[in-house]
Amino acid sequence: MPVRTRLLPNAVHRATTSVTLLTPSTPPLEPPAASPLQWVTWRGLRFLLKRDDLSAPYPGNKGRKLAGLVPSLAGCPALVSHGGAQSNAMLALARLARHHALVLHYHTRPLPRWLRAQPNGNLAEALALGMQLVEGPTPQRSAQQAAERMGARLVPQGAAMAEAEVGLAQLAHELQAQLAAFGERQASLLLPSGTGATALYLQRHLAWPVYTLPCVGTADYLRRQWHALAPEGPFPHILDAAKPAPFGRPRAASLAVWRDACAATGVTFDLLYDPIALTALLAHGATLPQPLIYLHCGGVEGNETMLARYRREGILEH
Ligand SMILES: Cc1ncc(COP(=O)(O)O)c(C=O)c1O
Numbered sequence: 001m002p003v004r005t006r007l008l009p010n011a012v013h014r015a016t017t018s019v020t021l022l023t024p025s026t027p028p029l030e031p032p033a034a035s036p037l038q039w040v041t042w043r044g045l046r047f048l049l050k051r052d053d054l055s056a057p058y059p060g061n062k063g064r065k066l067a068g069l070v071p072s073l074a075g076c077p078a079l080v081s082h083g084g085a086q087s088n089a090m091l092a093l094a095r096l097a098r099h100h101a102l103v104l105h106y107h108t109r110p111l112p113r114w115l116r117a118q119p120n121g122n123l124a125e126a127l128a129l130g131m132q133l134v135e136g137p138t139p140q141r142s143a144q145q146a147a148e149r150m151g152a153r154l155v156p157q158g159a160a161m162a163e164a165e166v167g168l169a170q171l172a173h174e175l176q177a178q179l180a181a182f183g184e185r186q187a188s189l190l191l192p193s194g195t196g197a198t199a200l201y202l203q204r205h206l207a208w209p210v211y212t213l214p215c216v217g218t219a220d221y222l223r224r225q226w227h228a229l230a231p232e233g234p235f236p237h238i239l240d241a242a243k244p245a246p247f248g249r250p251r252a253a254s255l256a257v258w259r260d261a262c263a264a265t266g267v268t269f270d271l272l273y274d275p276i277a278l279t280a281l282l283a284h285g286a287t288l289p290q291p292l293i294y295l296h297c298g299g300v301e302g303n304e305t306m307l308a309r310y311r312r313e314g315i316l317e318h
Pocket residue numbers: 061062088089158192193194195196197198199270273274297298299300
């Protein structure tokens with residue numbers, strides 16, 4: 001029986017720890033199957049696309065980042081994390097928690113009234129998986145306090161943690177093996193960064209360069225993240241260190257590049273991070289070491305709510 005989730009208006013919701021254990025209904029994180037690596041051409045640029053949006057059993061870099069948590073979950077009373085109310089990492093954690101019959105207590109800022117009244121997208125799916133939502137003004141601090149109180153496992157925002165290296169090292173080895181099958185030993189890799197954990201841990205296990213773009217904060221934020229996670233490096237290369245537009249704000253240019261890439265390749269990209277990296281791919285792709293691999297990090301499950309934002313802001317008509 002799923003855990004009942006209550007959303008209390010503008011209140012920090014103290015979730016109960018005495019919950020019904022959930023019947024596992026989502027697949028385990030191990031062993032991950034190799035996701036496809038395929039040639040695509042877009043606007044005259046030929047590159048390899050790593051379809052990690054198709055990685056099984058949990059798609060994208062979230063599944064990769066969480067794989068290393070699994071061994072520590074036995075005996076763990078609950079998971080606690082924090083971040084945005086439509087986060088892709090939140091949904092991946094909710095799936096992981098569900099599979100391991102754990103409750104995820106997820107701390108976020110107070111929801112807009114309309115979203116609380118009618119949760120949609122990743123939030124609706126995570127709540128349906130039994131996630132307990134805790135709203136409050138300081139989600140990071142309240143998550144830390146809750147984890148201490150419950151003796152629960154605290155998962156940092158976006159799963160930017162040392163354990164993320166396990167699954168990303170595996171992805172790096174997978175890429176290397178697939179590249180060899182294409183008759184190549186060297187390449188370069190391009191992907192967008194939020195916390196920067198995915199780019200960093202891939203760079204640590206690849207002998208060729210990883211290029212990335214800061215999407216959430218500045219280039220300095222990204223470097224600070226990397227130094228905090230692995231001060232010894234080696235670090236990825238930052239393309240376009242200009243301060244990014246406010247994260248997630250709908251922009252006509254982002255929608256245009258996203259639509260164009262989706263139409264040309266037949267692949268659905270993520271509408272939050274990918275437009276930034278795809279724009280850089282067009283600008284720099286031809287000058288980066290070849291062959292160039294673009295890493296599709298998944299996240300397409302968040303597109304529905306992004307498209308709704310585009311409609312609300314009048315950038316998309318229907
Ligand atoms: C689609 C997508 N691309 C890129 C990223 C950035 O990953 P990271 O936070 O590890 O930099 C994320 C976040 O996990 C994501 O959901």
